[in-house]
Amino acid sequence: MALGGPALSPVAAAASLPPDTMPLSAVRAGMVCRGLTVVRGSTIADFRADVVDVASDPGGNTGIIVRVSGGAAEPAGIAEGFSGSPILCPGDDGRERFVGALAATAGDRASRLGFVTPIEQLLAVTPLAPLAPIAADSGGGTALGASNATTEARSTRGRRTGGGAGAPLPAGFRPLRAPLVVSGVSPRLAARLAAAGRRAGVAVAAPGAGGPSGFTPTADDLRPGAAVAASLVSGDVGAAAIGTITYRRGTSVWAFGHPLGDLTSEAADPTTASALGRRSLFLQGAYVYGVVDAPTGLASAPYKLAAPAGGVLGAFTNDRTAGVAGVLGAVPRAIAVEAGARDLDSGRAVTLRTTVADETPLDIEGGATFGALLTLSAALDRAVGAEPARTTDLLCISYTARQLPVPIGGCGTFFDGSALDAAALATTLVERFDRQPFDLTSIRLRLRRRTGAPEAYIERASAPRRVRRGRSVTVALRVAMRRGASRTLRFKLRVPRKLKPGVYSIRLRAVPGEPSTGRGGTGGSNGGDDPLAMLLAGGDQSSDELPKPRSLPELALAVRSLLPVNGVAARFGKRGAYALVWRNDTLRLIGSASLRLRVLR
Numbered sequence: 001m002a003l004g005g006p007a008l009s010p011v012a013a014a015a016s017l018p019p020d021t022m023p024l025s026a027v028r029a030g031m032v033c034r035g036l037t038v039v040r041g042s043t044i045a046d047f048r049a050d051v052v053d054v055a056s057d058p059g060g061n062t063g064i065i066v067r068v069s070g071g072a073a074e075p076a077g078i079a080e081g082f083s084g085s086p087i088l089c090p091g092d093d094g095r096e097r098f099v100g101a102l103a104a105t106a107g108d109r110a111s112r113l114g115f116v117t118p119i120e121q122l123l124a125v126t127p128l129a130p131l132a133p134i135a136a137d138s139g140g141g142t143a144l145g146a147s148n149a150t151t152e153a154r155s156t157r158g159r160r161t162g163g164g165a166g167a168p169l170p171a172g173f174r175p176l177r178a179p180l181v182v183s184g185v186s187p188r189l190a191a192r193l194a195a196a197g198r199r200a201g202v203a204v205a206a207p208g209a210g211g212p213s214g215f216t217p218t219a220d221d222l223r224p225g226a227a228v229a230a231s232l233v234s235g236d237v238g239a240a241a242i243g244t245i246t247y248r249r250g251t252s253v254w255a256f257g258h259p260l261g262d263l264t265s266e267a268a269d270p271t272t273a274s275a276l277g278r279r280s281l282f283l284q285g286a287y288v289y290g291v292v293d294a295p296t297g298l299a300s301a302p303y304k305l306a307a308p309a310g311g312v313l314g315a316f317t318n319d320r321t322a323g324v325a326g327v328l329g330a331v332p333r334a335i336a337v338e339a340g341a342r343d344l345d346s347g348r349a350v351t352l353r354t355t356v357a358d359e360t361p362l363d364i365e366g367g368a369t370f371g372a373l374l375t376l377s378a379a380l381d382r383a384v385g386a387e388p389a390r391t392t393d394l395l396c397i398s399y400t401a402r403q404l405p406v407p408i409g410g411c412g413t414f415f416d417g418s419a420l421d422a423a424a425l426a427t428t429l430v431e432r433f434d435r436q437p438f439d440l441t442s443i444r445l446r447l448r449r450r451t452g453a454p455e456a457y458i459e460r461a462s463a464p465r466r467v468r469r470g471r472s473v474t475v476a477l478r479v480a481m482r483r484g485a486s487r488t489l490r491f492k493l494r495v496p497r498k499l500k501p502g503v504y505s506i507r508l509r510a511v512p513g514e515p516s517t518g519r520g521g522t523g524g525s526n527g528g529d530d531p532l533a534m535l536l537a538g539g540d541q542s543s544d545e546l547p548k549p550r551s552l553p554e555l556a557l558a559v560r561s562l563l564p565v566n567g568v569a570a571r572f573g574k575r576g577a578y579a580l581v582w583r584n585d586t587l588r589l590i591g592s593a594s595l596r597l598r599v600l601r
Contacts, residue, residue, distance in 0.1 A: 017120060018249065022089055022097035024118040027064055029053050033089035035102060036225025037082050037244050038288045039072045039304065042217060044225035047073035049087050049102075052113070064100055064116035076293035077111030078102065081304030083176040084244035084255040084323065086224045087116050098224070101246040101257030101323055104173040111302055115173045117257040119247065121322040127252040130315035130330040131280045131361060175258040177241075179203035181229070182374070183307040184237040184352075189381040202264070207289050207307045216310040217285025219328045223248055227286035228255050229308035230316045230324065232263050233371040234282050235337075235354030237378045239263070242286050242306040243324075251314070251328040253283070260319050264370050275320045276364060280332045281357045283314035312355075333358040335368050336442040339376040341383040344450040350383040358440070360431055369427040372443045376423055380447055390453040393419035394585055395563065398444040399430050403437055407444075408556040412563025413585040415453040423447075425546060426562045435550050455482040456489075458591035461508050463493065466598045470497035473597070475582075477508070477568070479589065491568065491582035495599055499572060503598050507571045510589035511580060512564040 017023055031051040036044050049066040056062040066087060068078055083103065088096040098119050106113035180202060182193055190206030197204035222228060222245050231240035241263050243256040259275035288306040315332035318325040335358050340351040356371030398409040408430075412422060423445060430440060456479035467473040477489045493506075549555040566585055569578040 017123070020097055021119045021123070021247075022091060022099045023120055024054065024062055024064070024099070026091070027051060027054055027089060027099055027118075031089050033066065033087050033099065034096065035066075035068065035072070035082075035085045035087050037072050037085040037102075038225065038227040038286075039079075039291050040288055042215070042221065042227065042285070042287060042309075044223075045072040046225075047071035049114070049116075051089070055115075063103075063118060066102075066114050066116055067112050068114060069112065073112075076291045076302035078105045078114045078176065079111065079291045079293070079302035079304055080176050080179070081227075081242050081288075081291075081306060082114075082244060084228075084246045084257045086244070086246045098247055101254070102176070102244075103257030103323070104175050105301065106173055107301070117322050122246060122254050122257060125254065125318050125320045125322055125325040127254075127325040127327050128278060128317040130317050130327060131333040131358070133331055133333055177258075179205040179303060180263060181240050181242055181307055182206045182238065183240075184235075185378050186381055188385075189378060205303070205305060207305050212287070215287055217313070218310075219251075219313050221285055222253060222283075222313065222328065227288050227304075227306055228253075229282075229284040229286040229306075230256075230260055230263070231282035231284050231308050231312075232357050232367050233354050233374060234284065234308065234312055234357075235375075236352040237354050237375050238308045239370070239374060240282075240284065240286075240308045242288075242304060242308075246323065251330075253314070253326050253328060254323055255316075255326070256324045258323060259321055260316070260324055262364075262366070264366060276362075277319060278362055279316055279319045279324075279364070280359050280362065281316040281326075282312045282332060282334075282355075283316050283326045283328065283330075284308040284312055285310050333361070335371070335440055337372050337375045337445075338442070339372070339379045339445045340447070341376070341379040342446075342448045343384045344448055348383050350379045352379045352382075360440070365431055366428075368431045368440065368443065369424055372427045372445060373420060373424050376445045376447060377420065380420075380449065384449055388451045390415075390451070391417060392450045392453050392586070393417075394448045395419040395423060396446040397423060397426055397559070397563065399427075399440060399559070400442040400444075402439040402441060404552065408552075408559055409444075410560040410563045413566045414564065415455070415566075415588040419447055422562050426559050429546050429549075429558055429562070430555065432546070433549060433555050436552070438552070454587040456480065456487075456587050456589055457482070458508070458510060458589055458593050459486065461593040461595045463595055463597065465596070466600060467495050468600045469495050469499045469501070471495060475508070475595070477593070489584075491584075493570060493581050495597070496572065499599050501599055501601050503596060504572050505574070506595050506597055507578075507592065508568050508581075508594065509571075509578065509592035511567055511569045511578075 029051055033049045035047045035049045047068050048070045049068050052065040052067050055065055085102040087099050089099045091097050100116040100118045101122050102114050103117040104115035185206050194204045224245055226245045228245050229240040229242055233239040245255050247254045261274050286306050287309040288304050290305055292305050293302045314326055314328035315330040316324050316326035334355040337354045342349040352375050354375045356368050359367055393414040396411040398407040400407045459478045461477050463473050463475045472492045472494045474490055475493045480486045547558045549558045567583040570581045571578045
């Protein structure tokens with residue numbers, strides 16, 4: 001089956017099935033079959049799967065109902081993560097053949113009844129050629145490889161290709177959907193992510209690292225029955241859905257037996273998961289710690305506790321109702337993320353690096369924002385290891401794109417715990433930009449945190465009464481510290497050379513202004529909504545109010561507008577514009593004051 005070639009209908013696919021498969025028409029009730037999956041480590045184990053019936057209706061919706069027992073099905077039965085487990089039935093010659101992929105469970109108390117997607121429906125999902133990585137282009141022109149990849153990707157918008165639509169599940173069955181697996185985070189952050197997921201309605205599991213030290217699966221290990229990860233984020237931190245390889249032919253693989261949908265917002269309710277068509281997700285091996293047979297919370301069904309392991313081995317490129325297809329050895333488009341955090345109280349610093357699958361050319365947004373925020377949250381958690389009630393955060397963000405001569409971004413100071421929220425909004429703004437070609441290649445975030453958020457109320461200001469234009473004068477700013485004594489702050493105020501001689505009333509005011517209501521964030525906050533929870537819920541409501549820049553310069557200005565500068569702004573006269581004259585990132589100033597100056601020639 002050629003990559004990206006025309007899709008086969010299930011009927012046509014059945015007529016051209018490989019010899020090691022069995023069409024649905026040959027499956028009969030009462031057949032004693034066998035399933036393959038991993039329930040511990042990376043060892044493929046089997047279980048019995050008796051065919052109960054072949055389900056069909058006049059609309060052409062067909063599949064196989066099986067009852068599982070023994071082996072890997074004990075004691076939990078069909079667990080979330082069994083998705084794609086191949087079912088093999090004996091033919092007339094006694095040889096086992098692939099009949100389909102375990103895709104759903106009836107939800108019976110013992111989790112024994114399962115629904116199998118027929119193999120001809122799954123193999124009708126075409127493994128598409130992945131989006132090519134963005135080519136480097138130091139000259140500022142259009143790199144041929146990147147241009148072709150972007151143009152080809154954008155040409156698929158609104159017309160998903162690849163076929164293999166499959167059929168809806170029979171009434172009473174629901175797809176097997178494992179929780180969103182987040183790896184490489186501490187138990188403390190894992191608990192916060194799980195809580196955020198509960199608020200957003202998404203089941204989140206965080207087993208820790210991706211398998212034992214030295215466990216690095218290769219492409220040869222990805223055979224039918226092996227555990228596999230469809231990853232959105234890979235590296236020091238990971239985020240993925242775990243399933244099972246159903247079938248492999250050369251470098252083409254098929255898995256899951258049901259659609260993936262949006263990994264970060266539909267995992268909790270698989271009945272609403274939609275097949276998104278063309279995809280560009282990382283294909284990785286996975287390590288299974290075990291099966292949780294009596295879960296609590298959103299994951300009400302038994303599920304595999306597993307995590308991605310090793311490097312990226314390929315790409316999942318087609319997401320259909322019947323399952324997911326991918327290509328081994330392919331390198332999908334990716335965005336490099338580097339997030340650093342420093343605890344200014346202890347001096348401890350941590351830097352984490354990840355790559356995020358770039359699906360923005362396919363109009364599948366949110367991955368870059370989720371990946372960047374997850375990486376920064378993990379770095380901050382490792383560096384700080386606590387959740388102070390009040391913090392002072394200095395956040396710096398830098399975005400690199402092939403079309404940008406220099407990165408865009410900036411730095412801002414936050415006294416209300418909303419630094420992570422600002423990072424999410426800024427990345428959402430960049431991710432949504434579509435007014436001209438824009439290939440985001442890397443995201444760099446740096447956050448420095450200090451316990452406490454000191455505030456000072458401006459009482460009055462004074463300065464020498466005379467100054468020559470173009471020269472500077474020292475301003476003494478008297479402030480009352482919150483829950484403390486008064487003190488004097490001093491800074492230099494430069495008088496513009498263009499001012500005419502005369503007496504001026506100078507108005508000083510704190511910027512960015514009055515305290516904002518902090519919305520908090522994972523990794524320490526003063527409460528409020530968690531930006532990760534909002535992302536898991538499908539987006540931040542405030543992101544709908546973001547500006548819509550029409551050019552790259554407007555995008556750069558919009559990003560900087562989300563990063564507040566703290567200090568003092570001044571206005572000369574009654575009609576002049578305010579301009580920042582002193583930046584102060586150590587405390588939040590509140591209020592305003594005036595002083596008079598005689599400006600000389």
